[in-house]
Amino acid sequence: GENVEQHPSTLSVQEGDSAVIKCTYSDSASNYFPWYKQELGKGPQLIIDIRSNVGEKKDQRIAVTLNKTAKHFSLHITETQPEDSAVYFCAASRENSGGSNYKLTFGKGTLLTVNP
């Protein structure tokens, strides 16, 4: 099955700095890579995702890059703010637009702390 490794487990940055979280996956058939933000006591919230037909995707201060050959993908947050503090999870799945639902495998998470 799929195995997703995520690093670092904790990350502390100063407000305004950039934060980078990296993940690797093992299943070459995986083609969907979402990133989730989870605040204490809440369910994960999708912040950005990327599919294997593109190498990079950006949404304001958040970007994700994907290297299919190396089987790794990264989350980049620029101009960090204290409200970005949370646990971030990467995940991987074989997505089938025809309707089949494959499992989503999560990394172990990164606790990001943005210091004012």
Next chain:
Amino acid sequence: GAVVSQHPSRVICKSGTSVKIECRSLDFQATTMFWYRQFPKQSLMLMATSNEGSKATYEQGVEKDKFLINHASLTLSTLTVTSAHPEDSSFYICSVNRPGIYGYTFGSGTRLTVV
């Protein structure tokens, strides 16, 4: 994205009793829903895949007789923790997938405490 409602958000029960958690897909007819468990400071671990009108598929190591899943309609899946014990205390989260559109959307989670 898809809207997923999970209820209750918190529940405390006595050892030996059963607890039911509901997961509703409010704007999408979901033939499949997913149930996860998350212990403190850990990642989400998939427990089972809930299939509308048929039996759920459980992950290895998850007791199907303890964690009963019912997916009787396209908008509702329930997870019942039977004969709960303190070690079942955890955060339970459901998810719905809309492939190619919104991806996986998660409920707000249920904090179960067994005393």
